[in-house]
Amino acid sequence: MPLRCAVCQKVLRDPVSITCGHRFCRQCITRYWEKPAPSGDYDCPQCRKRSRTLPVLHHLSEPNDARGSENSKTTCRHVLSQ
């Protein structure tokens, strides 16, 4: 069952997760935080967990990411062997 975004109530598009573990469309959460709460905090639209600073968006892994990390591992090994 596809996860739904608590902001737009639709199936997640370009999903990102935030520090509390909830997932939102990247566009939704970015727009949601464009106007911080009067307190100056950024809160999770789902659980209301607050953060004093703009939370980091974690991209959810996609098939392409696996290839990317393999490449960076190869690069690391190459650097180490020199």
Ligand SMILES: [Zn+2]
């Ligand atoms: Zn959304």
Ligand SMILES: [Zn+2]
């Ligand atoms: Zn949350």
